[in-house]
Amino acid sequence: MIAAYVARRLALAGVMLFGLVCLTFVIANVAPSDPAALAAGPDAGRSQIEQARRDYGLDKPLHEQFLRYVGDLAQGEFGRSVATGRSVGRDLARYFPATLELCLVAMSIGLVVGIPLGMLSALFKDRWLDHVTRIFAVSGIALPPFWFGLLLQLGFATWLGWLPTSGRLGVATEPPEPITGMLLLDSLLRGDAALFWESAGYIILPALVLSLPCLASILRVNRSEMVECLRADYITAARAHGTVPWRLVAVHALKNAMLPTLAIIGLRWGWMMSSTVLVETVFDWPGTGLYAVSSAIAGDFKPVMGVTLIVGLNFMLANLVVDLLYGVLDPRLRDA
């Protein structure tokens, strides 16, 4: 049953992905720029531009280019960047682990801080703790990550000097040969404590900035659901039954409050990967977000399309996982 459901969802995701491919291809090609001129360089003459056009197959009709692109995608090829001539697939493989690591750390912060704070806020509803966390939540969603990132850099890097300003490692530190490409994990796998702490120092600020909107959303949703759940009859019954308070909150209420929270986590995970575009630019975090921005500024659309597909795929997978987890948390949904 579950297998059929997953297969159906995956098929749907495939259709949506194809839609996304069409959309990004159209957007990339209606933009009034000439990728051949970009490939040929700023002072290139006409013959050079025309040669670059032939080299990259840009002289072919648009439908032919599209079919070729889709064909390449089907074989796991994302095409070549016109700015560097490099394979976009190879670039994505190089940059994606950095983005994934950043998102995982940011999401961990969101979960570890957001869920307990939401619970506490609900338990102390309308008391000072609740007010403080609500203000925090509202500002967390409202603060532009770009500005917040610069502010943190100013405070923690320039004034206090506690943390580095940007990058992923110190300039003189040789990054180790990647195992997963995620530095924190790789340093743990290698047992390299110095590298772990160094990369931890570099990831704190961007992860904090990236986590804030997610943390704030989780907090708000979790709080309101907990407030509802704590009012519910089954909690009153459990309380009358003599269930210890921590169990009442952490098991009975939280489990029910987690359903909508889970939905927001899935949604936020999708958003997070697209928000890396801003955060990675501010912190020069060498991930797919920065790759997309640099390419977009240069008018190099294959990488932008590649990143868009990755972000879209990530959204779809996150939704799928959330749907499946719904079934785990709520037995009523399993057969639905």
Next chain:
Amino acid sequence: MNTTRRGILAGAALLAPWQAMGFEREGGRKVLVFSGNQAVPVLDPHVRYDWSTRMIQQGVYDALLKYVGDPPRIVPWLAERYEASADGLTYTFHLAANATFHNGDAVDAEAVRFSFERGLKLNAGIAWMLKDFLKPEKIVAVDARTVRFTLERPFAPFISYVPWWYIVNPKQVLANVSEGDYGRKWLTENAAGSGPFKLRRFDGNSLIHMDTHAAYWKGWPMGEANRLAGAIFRIVREAAPRRAGLQRREIDVITNMSPDDMEQLAKLPGIRNEDHAGFTTFGIKFNCQTGPTADVNLRKAIAHAMDYDALIAIHNGGARLMDSPFPPGMESHISVPGIPRKDLDKAKQYLARSRFPNGDIELEYVHVQGLEDPRRIGLALLDSLRPLNIRLNIVGQPWTTMVARGSKAETAPNMTSVYVTPVGTDPDTVAYQYHRESWGLYYGMSHYENPEVWRMIGEARGMVDKPARLAMYAEIQRRIVADQPEIFGMIPNRTWAMRDYVKGFQFSPIRFTGEVDLYPMWIEA
């Protein structure tokens, strides 16, 4: 307890292993960290150049000749001398005997021949400089240390472009050819040069680490004792973290800062600014073919209405006005008499003679999205045009969009603001921007038309008689100004902020905007 800021910082330094305490070191030597906002997508010297790319290329490669100093001079490098034939067709270069590539191979005439052939055949990046005048088969390695170039026809700027043709090691390149690509894929991220630095780590999007080549055939100007261990180019896209990095001594030299930032940085202890008159011109190109600006009188009216003082004020004084299409310092530059300055009466007279005697038109001014100075210059122009009853629509567009629009006269905006850095010191480099052949390229967005000027430009590039050639360029400058294909704007200063322990900085305006020559630099501390 009395907690002081210094106390907090001292405590923080103990707690935080990331606290920067000074320049990077490696063994007993120091590492120079340079930061700018632009990536290095392709290192291949025959495929791409821009300021950041060329800075690294100049580090790992050598050319036959090299540009140094201010005003820029061409000095012998891999070639210890050269001769040109009287007819301007043949150039013979004699190579230094001791030059070697990083792997120990000799830099010989065959390497030079191969490199020029590769540059021409790839037909990318630098190829445009020579491809119409030099055929690969006309480059001959006469003996191991002599190479001769025979041009198709005289081309006076030839020598001015030679410093940008870096010499690659043919053996390394040919060993890394994939699918007949002339080693292009491999050289994108690897180097095969003889330059003062060896490539150690290349991530063009974030960081490039080079080691000094201890056995560099040319030696080290600061002496072996002061030679750096290496240099790191770190790409930091936002100005604020770049500035913070400099203040924290994580970075030793930064560039691409706003005039306001530079003013503030100059006040900080331990930091000094380098501020030099550059070669990059800023012009507002009119569309001379279609729309209202096809009318020369309207163009002249606008040029006389422009508030030129604003151009300098926007740069906090760090710029000088153009007095010719050529930047000062370029051979044959003259200060063209009567080049427009703000004169509202004249502006109104020209307007009266135009097809729009009462103004009442709206013009589009396009600048590169995200660039603050051209946007502010647009605002100054908007104010300047009010007395003529001309409205201005200021539009920021991505560079690629702007260039694509400018590639055809039908789609080119009425006015487009463009910075242009001449690639060589020869006047042809700038003059050719006004030739018919440059129509549609980013510096030819004005689609300027004057067949007589085109003829003169074409003739001047082949002239061997120097005084006659300079006289021709003087006339070309006067005629271009008379036709007003653009508002000749200003030349902004080039600026870098650096820690005061950085020594050996040598400015040369021929280098691109943020580019520095890392070879003579070192750290004294």
